[in-house]
């Protein structure tokens with residue numbers, strides 16, 4: 001059932017508070033994002049199908065559960081999505097990876113794609129698009145729209161923080177895609193930043209400010 005899922009696990013909420021604090025260092029921000037991403041991924045992948053295969057333990061043969069299908073695909077929206085990607089890959093090292101680069105034209109305000117590379121033939125793969133912040137929702141909507149063209153078997157979106165405006169935008173354009181987030185914040189400011197938020201996720205992740 002497509003919807004918005006707010007993952008309120010105490011560990012996630014605690015780590016998110018540490019990430020929000022402006023005195024948190026780049027190194028700490030990076031490791032917290034990785035840790036939260038692993039915890040969020042646990043929920044995002046909760047319904048992945050399993051198959052049963054015979055294996056040998058040191059004691060005997062058993063039919064044991066394994067992920068049923070082809071490797072899942074994580075698509076990071078550049079550049080801050082990389083921080084979430086690193087966390088998920090720690091948990092699911094066999095996942096395939098895609099990248100999508102989008103920017104907003106300052107004159108037309110249109111979302112322009114400057115990079116797109118995903119594994120070939122997504123028709124039998126489950127795709128998770130990742131980006132820490134869903135602010136206006138324009139980038140998220142554009143990324144979802146672009147990935148839909150590749151016809152994945154399933155598509156979900158995982159972020160850390162979302163603004164109500166962004167959620168509305170994504171749900172209006174893609175009501176079939178479930179959005180997972182650790183929190184929904186109050187609003188956007190006039191520059192499109194989330195309040196209270198955590199600032200610019202890319203800058204804080206890469207130490208570029």
Ligand code: URA
Pocket residue numbers: 080133135192193194195197198199200201202
């Ligand atoms: N992108 C960010 O990195 N931070 C925001 O608050 C909004 C968009």
